[in-house]
Amino acid sequence: MTKITTNRKSLVLGGAVALAMVQGGTATAADADWSGFVENATYYRESVGLSKFRNTAQAEFVKPLENRGSWSNITLNGVFRATYDGVYDLNDDEFGEDAREPFLGSNWHPQGDATGGPFLTSGVPLPCENDPTICNNLDGYMDQDSNDVRFPDFNDRFDALREFYIDATKQLENGDQFSVRLGKQQVVWGRTDLFRVLDVINPVDYSRHNIYDELEDIRIPQWMAQLEWRMGPTGVFDDSNLALVWNFDKFRPSNLGTCGQAYRILDAGCFFSASMNLNLLPGGAFPGGVNPYSSSVPIIHDVEDPDWKLENTQLGLKWEGVYGDATFSVNALHYRQQLPSLHFRPLAPGVPLPATDGVFDIRFPKVNLIGGSIDYYSEATDAIWRLETTYTQGEELPRDTDGHKETDMLRYVIGLDKNLIIPALNRSRAFLISAQLFGQHILDHERDMPDFEKNWTGTLLFKGWWMNDRLSPQLILAHDFRANATAIAPSVEWLASDNLKLTLGANFKRGGKETFDWSVNGSGTNDYEPLARFRNGPIGVANEEDEIQLTLRYSF
Amino acid sequence: MSYKAAISLTLLAALPAVATAMTEDDLQESFYPYRNAVPQVDGLSAGTVVNSSNADQFKARLDPAMFNFVKNGDYSIKVGETTSFDLHESYVNATRANMGGVTLGAEPGQISGADAGRPFPQEPSASDPRAGEKLAWNYKYGYNWGDSAAISPFYWKFRSMDSGKVERTLKFNFHFLNYTHRTQQEPTPAITPNPSNLFRGIYVQVLEPFDVKNTQLLIHRYEDDAKRDNAYLYLGFQRRVRRLSSGQVTDAFLGSDIMIEDFEGYNGRISDMKWTYKGTRTMLMPFYNHNEQALDSETHSDDDGYQVVSFTGKGGCFPDISWQLRKVYEVEATPIDPNHPISKRIHYMDAQTFTIPRTITFDRKGDMWKVWTIGQAHPDYHLPSNKGTGVSIDDAFSMIDIQAQHCTTGQFKGQVNPALSPASKFTVQNLRASGR
Numbered sequence: 001m002t003k004i005t006t007n008r009k010s011l012v013l014g015g016a017v018a019l020a021m022v023q024g025g026t027a028t029a030a031d032a033d034w035s036g037f038v039e040n041a042t043y044y045r046e047s048v049g050l051s052k053f054r055n056t057a058q059a060e061f062v063k064p065l066e067n068r069g070s071w072s073n074i075t076l077n078g079v080f081r082a083t084y085d086g087v088y089d090l091n092d093d094e095f096g097e098d099a100r101e102p103f104l105g106s107n108w109h110p111q112g113d114a115t116g117g118p119f120l121t122s123g124v125p126l127p128c129e130n131d132p133t134i135c136n137n138l139d140g141y142m143d144q145d146s147n148d149v150r151f152p153d154f155n156d157r158f159d160a161l162r163e164f165y166i167d168a169t170k171q172l173e174n175g176d177q178f179s180v181r182l183g184k185q186q187v188v189w190g191r192t193d194l195f196r197v198l199d200v201i202n203p204v205d206y207s208r209h210n211i212y213d214e215l216e217d218i219r220i221p222q223w224m225a226q227l228e229w230r231m232g233p234t235g236v237f238d239d240s241n242l243a244l245v246w247n248f249d250k251f252r253p254s255n256l257g258t259c260g261q262a263y264r265i266l267d268a269g270c271f272f273s274a275s276m277n278l279n280l281l282p283g284g285a286f287p288g289g290v291n292p293y294s295s296s297v298p299i300i301h302d303v304e305d306p307d308w309k310l311e312n313t314q315l316g317l318k319w320e321g322v323y324g325d326a327t328f329s330v331n332a333l334h335y336r337q338q339l340p341s342l343h344f345r346p347l348a349p350g351v352p353l354p355a356t357d358g359v360f361d362i363r364f365p366k367v368n369l370i371g372g373s374i375d376y377y378s379e380a381t382d383a384i385w386r387l388e389t390t391y392t393q394g395e396e397l398p399r400d401t402d403g404h405k406e407t408d409m410l411r412y413v414i415g416l417d418k419n420l421i422i423p424a425l426n427r428s429r430a431f432l433i434s435a436q437l438f439g440q441h442i443l444d445h446e447r448d449m450p451d452f453e454k455n456w457t458g459t460l461l462f463k464g465w466w467m468n469d470r471l472s473p474q475l476i477l478a479h480d481f482r483a484n485a486t487a488i489a490p491s492v493e494w495l496a497s498d499n500l501k502l503t504l505g506a507n508f509k510r511g512g513k514e515t516f517d518w519s520v521n522g523s524g525t526n527d528y529e530p531l532a533r534f535r536n537g538p539i540g541v542a543n544e545e546d547e548i549q550l551t552l553r554y555s556f
Numbered sequence: 557m558s559y560k561a562a563i564s565l566t567l568l569a570a571l572p573a574v575a576t577a578m579t580e581d582d583l584q585e586s587f588y589p590y591r592n593a594v595p596q597v598d599g600l601s602a603g604t605v606v607n608s609s610n611a612d613q614f615k616a617r618l619d620p621a622m623f624n625f626v627k628n629g630d631y632s633i634k635v636g637e638t639t640s641f642d643l644h645e646s647y648v649n650a651t652r653a654n655m656g657g658v659t660l661g662a663e664p665g666q667i668s669g670a671d672a673g674r675p676f677p678q679e680p681s682a683s684d685p686r687a688g689e690k691l692a693w694n695y696k697y698g699y700n701w702g703d704s705a706a707i708s709p710f711y712w713k714f715r716s717m718d719s720g721k722v723e724r725t726l727k728f729n730f731h732f733l734n735y736t737h738r739t740q741q742e743p744t745p746a747i748t749p750n751p752s753n754l755f756r757g758i759y760v761q762v763l764e765p766f767d768v769k770n771t772q773l774l775i776h777r778y779e780d781d782a783k784r785d786n787a788y789l790y791l792g793f794q795r796r797v798r799r800l801s802s803g804q805v806t807d808a809f810l811g812s813d814i815m816i817e818d819f820e821g822y823n824g825r826i827s828d829m830k831w832t833y834k835g836t837r838t839m840l841m842p843f844y845n846h847n848e849q850a851l852d853s854e855t856h857s858d859d860d861g862y863q864v865v866s867f868t869g870k871g872g873c874f875p876d877i878s879w880q881l882r883k884v885y886e887v888e889a890t891p892i893d894p895n896h897p898i899s900k901r902i903h904y905m906d907a908q909t910f911t912i913p914r915t916i917t918f919d920r921k922g923d924m925w926k927v928w929t930i931g932q933a934h935p936d937y938h939l940p941s942n943k944g945t946g947v948s949i950d951d952a953f954s955m956i957d958i959q960a961q962h963c964t965t966g967q968f969k970g971q972v973n974p975a976l977s978p979a980s981k982f983t984v985q986n987l988r989a990s991g992r
Contacts, residue, residue, distance in 0.1 A: 035766050077992070163992070177980060179989060186992070188795040216793050216992075230985055233749045238776075239983045322984050324752060327799065338614060375799050379784060384799040419804045423895055423920070428897065428957075430807040468714050468723065468962065469811020498724055498765040555766035 032063035032076075046546045048094045051262045052209070055088035058162075067168075071168045077183075079163035083153050087262055088146060097129035097146050099260045104274050105267055108541050118280040120529055121296060124269025125260030134273050135297055136481075141271055141303040149261055151251065152207070157252070163221050169286035176228040186219045187226055187245050188422040189318060189331055191386045192413045192546060193372050193477065194459050195438045198331055198371050198388055201245060201316060203338040206265040207257035211538050212507060223249040227483075238320040247314035247335070251306045253364055254338040266533045267542050268340070272300045273529075276359060292347060293356055293435050301358020302378055306336070320378040326376045331390075333369040341365055341396035344403030349420045350400075360403055367394040386436075388414035398534055400448035400519050407444035413437065426464060434461040449533035450516045455482040457537075470495040478539060485540030487509025491549070503551040511540035572685030578655055578678040580680050586677035587648050594638035595838040595881040607632040608839070614669045618880065618903055621916045621927040621958070630870035636844055641934055643699040644946025646739035651677055661765050664689055665781035665827025668696055672737045680833045680885060688831030688887050692904060696781075696826060698910035700945045703741040704733045706976035707968045709763065711855050711864065712812055717871030717961040726810060727764040731977040733875065736779055740946075741974045753779040757982035758819065761990060768810060769793070772987045773800075775816070781826050787816070790987035797987050800981050802886045806897050813964040814954040816927060820950065821903060821912025822889065829889040834902070836885055840908060842913050842929055843880040845937035846951055850876045855967055862939060864967035865931065865952035873963035875931045875952040883907040884914075898925065906932070909948040919959070928956045935972065945972040 036059035045051035058081045065074040088096040101107065101122045103115040114120055128135035128145045135143050144152075153160040165183025172178055188197030194211065202219040209218070224247045231240040257264030259273040275296035284292045306312045316333040342360040347353040354360075371390030378385055389412035413435045421429035432541040438457045447455035458481065463474035475491040491505030516532040533541050579895060584591070589598040597617060600606075606614050608629040615623050618633075625631045651673030658669040664686075665676065675697055676701045684690070707730040714724040738791045759774040770792030776784050787800035805824065806815040817824045852866035868876040885905040891898060899922050905915035915928035933951035935942040942949060953966035980986060 002665065011889060015557075037766060063643070079992075167989075169989075191796060193794070193800075213791055216795055228985075230980070230989075232980060232983055232985075233751055235749055238749055238752045238754075239985055239986045307720070320985065327788075327797070327984060377784070377786065377799050377801060382801050386803055397790065418803065419801050419807060420897075421806070423897075427919070428808045428813075429811070430804060465808075465811060467811075468808070468813070470723065495724070495767065501767060 010460075026334075030064040032061045034059060034061045036060050036551050036555060037297050039553040040350060041549065041551040043538040043547045043549045044517075047544065048072075050087050050091040051095070051545070051547060052549075053090055054083060054208075055086065056081060056083045058082075071170050073169040073179075074168065075167045076163070077163065077167065079164045080160055081153050082151075082160055084151055087136040087151065088150050091135055091363070095262045096149065096260055098127040098284075099125040101270065105268075105529050105533070107545075108267060108530075108536075108543055112515075112527040112529060116334075116519055118277050119521060120271075120299075121277060122276045123259035123267075124273040125270075126258060126371075127273045131273070133298070134275075136511050137274060137298050137300045138303060139541050140305045140361065141253065142256075144258045147411065149207075149258070152205075154404040159220070161420055166403060167308070172413070173344070176232065179228045179230060181226040181228075182224075184221045184223050184249075185226070186216070186221050187224060187247075187316075188215075189316075189329070190373055190388050192388050192415065193436065193461070194433065194476075195413065195436070195457065197390050197411050197413050197438070198329075198373055198551065199476075200335065200338070200369070200390075201314070201333065203252050203254040205255040206538075207255045207261050207263050208544060210263045210265055212487075220252060220255070222247050222252070227414060237321040237323050239320075239327075240319075241320050242551065243318045243320065245316035245318070245333075247316070248396075248475040249313075250308045251312060251336050251364065253336075253340065256339075263545075265538050268533070271530055271533065272362075273341075274299050278354070286353070292353070295356075297354055297356060298358045299360060303362040304338075304364055306364065312336075326374055328372065328374040330372045331370065333367075333371075335367055335369065336364045336366070337395055339368050341397055342403045351552040354425075363396070365394050365396050365406070379387060381416075381418070383416055383418040386413070388415075390415045397449055397451060398443060398531065399446055400450065400517065400531060402448075405444065406440055407445060410439075411441050412437040412444060426466060429465045429469070432463040433462065434463075448519070450537065455480070457481065457539075480511065480539050481539045483511055483514050483537045483540045485537060487539045487542075487544070499555055501551075501553045501555070503549075503553075504556065505551075507545070507547045507549060508543060509543050512536045512543035514540065564597075565992035570917065578676075580652070580655075580826040582678040583648070583652055583655065585679065587643060587651070587908065588640065588672065589883050590638060590640045595883065597838065597881060599726045600635060600840075600881065602635055602637045604635040604637065605632050611910070615841070617838065618840065619902070619914055619916060621924060621956075622840075622914070625874070625927075626958075628870075629870075631874040632869070633840055634878045635840065636882045638882060639700050641843065641906075641932065641948045642946060643909060643948070644697045644702065646744075647673055647699045648676055648947065649673070650739045650745075653928060655749075658691065660686055660693075663827070664830070665825060667781070669970075670737075672739050674698070675819065676677075680836070680928070682833065682835070684833070686831075687971075688889075689826065689908075691833060691887050692822075692826050692829070692883050692889070693910060694910045695903075695905060697737055699739075699947065700820065700911065701950070702734075702945060702972050703738045703744075704731070704974050704977040705970060705972045706731045707945065707950070707970050707971055708976060709856065713867075713872075713965045713967075714812060715871050715873055715963050717873050717956065717963055720907060721872045722872070724761060724811070725765070726768065726812070729761045729763065731757075731759040731981055733759075733977050733979060733982050747979055755779045757979075758823075759977075759982050759986070762792075762810070770991050771810070772990060774815075774960070774982065774984065774987055775823075775984075780904055784825070788987060790991050792991060795992055796900040798982055812964060813926060813957045814928075815897075818915075818917075818955065820904075821915055821928070821930060822901070823941055829901075830892060832888040832890070834886040834888055836883065836907070837904075838881055839884045839904060841882045841884060841904070842875065842877055842931040842952075843875065843882060843906070843948075844878045844933060844951075846933040846949070847937045849878065852967065856969065858969075862969055864969065867952075867965050867967075869960070871963060872964060873954055873956050875929065875954055875965075877931050877952060891907075894923055906948075909947050911950070923960055927954075927956045927958060931971070939969075939971060942970070942972050947972050 041058045043052035063076040069082040084275040170181040188200045227244045229242045259270035320329040341360040345355040358450040373388040375386045460477040472493045478487040514535040559963040610629040634980040680687040710724040710728040745972045756777045758775040771789040774788045851863035866876045890900045918928040919925040931952035949970040956963040
């Protein structure tokens with residue numbers, strides 16, 4: 001069983017408060033409304049065969065409760081999910097505990113000087129099945145065993161209970177409303193598809209299908225309280241709301257996928273479970289002529305696991321409204337970086353050699369974010385324009401010579417949504433054309449940072465509907481401009497009935513050609529490992545993951 | 557100001573005043589056309605069935621599309637008594653209070669003095685070039701669902717007309733709210749604050765099936781007809797609100813045969829169309845008493861014992877209801893936008909209620925494309941709570957795509973109950989709060 005750190009305090013706190021509110025309200029005759037689905041997703045990856053045989057059962061309910069005092073619209077809501085991914089049983093040569101790779105990164109680049117010899121070993125698949133030391137070092141982060149990857153919802157955080165919260169609204173004397181949503185939930189900020197700019201309250205499980213599943217299915221729900229003061233129309237705004245989000249759950253990072261899993265974004269999981277064979281170097285390579293390493297040095301020594309303390313909880317504030325033709329939000333968030341920051345551990349103070357028991361510690365620094373979003377209907381273009389931006393302080397990014405650096409970051413998305421009737425193709429149903437440009441600026445960039453100082457990724461969605469929306473083909477394109485990496489994802493969705501849906505798709509990626517000097521291996525080496533993964537990004541690093549995908553879903 | 561401009565303005569100001577002179581008799585005739593007599597047609601009386609065998613005899617009482625259906629044997633029309641659908645007294649009184657004070661502006665879509673009630677209750681004149689536009693205003697500011705109402709639940713079925721197969725069933729809640737022009741439900745005459753001067757809100761929530769569950773639509777229509785609606789869509793799987801472009805209001809809504817612009821007969825700006833009054837006719841129209849119809853015991857059941865209207869005819873595309881001979885205004889609406897997906901609609905507006913129970917839509921080539929029926933139920937023979945509300949209740953619909961031989965049918969539980977449609981339901985934030 002994975003040791004993703006148990007959050008018993010917040011589970012107990014959240015559950016107790018939710019249950020207290022449930023008991024406070026009396027169930028009415030209204031029955032709970034249940035719905036859900038069972039689904040099989042079978043993906044075939046070029047060169048490795050089966051890459052996913054995921055079977056999911058999900059059940060959702062909404063239970064209306066009787067009004068209590070001035071509280072109304074009281075509902076109890078839940079989502080349960082159970083997943084079994086059979087790929088670890090059906091294709092165990094490629095995935096799972098025996099998924100050995102010839103060298104680190106062999107799944108996305110040719111071998112270079114930095115892999116093999118005294119440098120980087122290949123990653124250890126599912127280290128808790130194969131290497132107790134690395135398992136211990138990655139404790140609480142990338143320490144899944146075979147059952148954990150087969151049944152990812154059944155872990156110590158009990159992710160099978162995806163959502164469980166109570167909603168209630170209180171009518172205020174002045175006509176405003178005060179509402180509470182308390183429990184395990186997803187809180188969605190922003191207006192961006194595919195990428196997350198403001199939508200960063202919940203961490204994300206990239207091991208499910210990299211960046212390509214709906215965010216609703218890969219956000220990791222958190223125990224939170226969301227308080228809203230709904231002012232409604234005011235003298236100036238058509239709608240105005242102030243929301244406070246308190247994430248009192250124990251901190252949890254995004255899941256990048258453990259080495260051996262079928263999807264591991266940036267191949268970080270295998271890098272973190274690799275080692276450096278510094279023990280193979282001759283003594284002459286070191287100051288004093290003596291090799292201080294008697295065995296290989298794990299890349300990761302330890303993973304920070306912030307305790308549950310009030311000061312470690314996360315807090316957000318959002319003001320959202322409608323002004324004329326524009327809807328807007330202004331956001332602020334104090335949270336923790338959900339991607340790991342690598343902190344170098346020197347052999348001794350001031351010595352540029354790693355400690356014998358591990359090169360880096362993983363930390364998740366605290367971050368302050370301010371941002372906002374706006375969308376606007378332009379009659380001139382008959383299109384919706386979206387803008388979303390954030391400025392953060394406290395994020396840490398990797399660099400070559402010192403492991404990491406704290407830097408301010410600016411991110412933004414400009415989006416355009418247009419519905420267009422193309423009579424030659426379909427005269428009664430408009431096509432959806434949605435384009436986005438996502439920009440990221442590292443404001444305190446250093447030359448030895450492997451990520452680009454400024455980079456942009458463009459996305460394009462083109463979607464049509466036929467047969468009264470029962471047949472819907474779509475094409476998604478994403479291009480990382482600086483990495484020159486492209487993803488192309490065509491798919492066709494067919495609703496055979498109200499209950500049965502088949503989706504046939506493909507996912508092709510190109511890129512992964514960017515290299516980056518690693519000072520340990522000398523300048524001018526232009527190698528892929530270990531730093532170019534950050535440069536190539538999630539599209540480029542997945543360049544060998546072209547897939548044909550079939551999903552069958554029966555809903556009720 | 558130039559001399560010429562001054563003359564133009566003077567003329568423009570004078571024109572509407574001439575066109576809006578009206579009397580109490582006009583008002584009585586407008587709201588109570590059957591007080592003294594009901595329409596009579598030889599051979600047509602309550603109990604008559606109009607079918608393929610006698611369709612030619614009653615061709616003049618049917619619109620061209622319905623004539624074709626009946627002539628082809630796709631549907632038989634059961635004729636019922638003509639009954640008066642009296643609108644709520646508060647609406648009639650508001651009309652009386654504004655009598656003569658309503659004027660059209662210089663451009664289509666401009667109106668003044670129409671604070672509440674029916675703006676132009678006088679009989680339309682074929683010699684009035686703006687008669688069609690006035691009828692459109694009567695529809696827009698009609699009593700319709702009253703000041704607020706809900707259709708909860710509301711079943712839409714996608715059907716193949718050839719096979720009769722029900723391909724898809726959507727279950728909704730629809731809510732309507734007038735911010736202004738309110739006459740009956742408190743507050744009157746308007747809800748405040750209303751900073752953008754909204755006229756009306758429509759809120760739609762999808763309950764089933766799973767793949768579109770939690771989809772929500774919010775439409776804000778402005779008092780200023782020149783201003784485009786703002787529309788918002790919440791997609792359950794995205795958990796966020798998206799703005800809709802105007803292109804989407806002429807799109808097939810959730811794959812049905814209906815555009816958002818088709819809702820309630822016509823759901824757009826007056827200024828988006830060129831309106832032409834084509835004449836006053838006596839026609840068979842879908843007006844009936846719900847409780848006296850053959851009802852569908854399978855689609856819906858609840859504690860009220862309420863059942864929805866059943867469907868019959870070819871493909872199950874026609875409401876199994878009775879029809880009445882009624883006074884009808886035929887109005888042609890031609891889109892101003894040359895890129896609009898249709899070339900025109902012909903609306904058959906009921907003269908008493910100013911609902912639009914029948915509409916024929918023509919494609920860009922000018923061929924008949926879709927046929928829209930919205931059955932009107934008398935509120936006193938419906939849910940007990942609807943009795944006395946003076947609302948002509950939209951109770952069953954059918955949109956038939958003649959060319960595709962496909963239809964979407966609608967079965968309503970209309971409820972005129974302000975508690976179901978508070979103003980707080982018509983906010984963007986409510987979309988987020990009501991979703992996951």
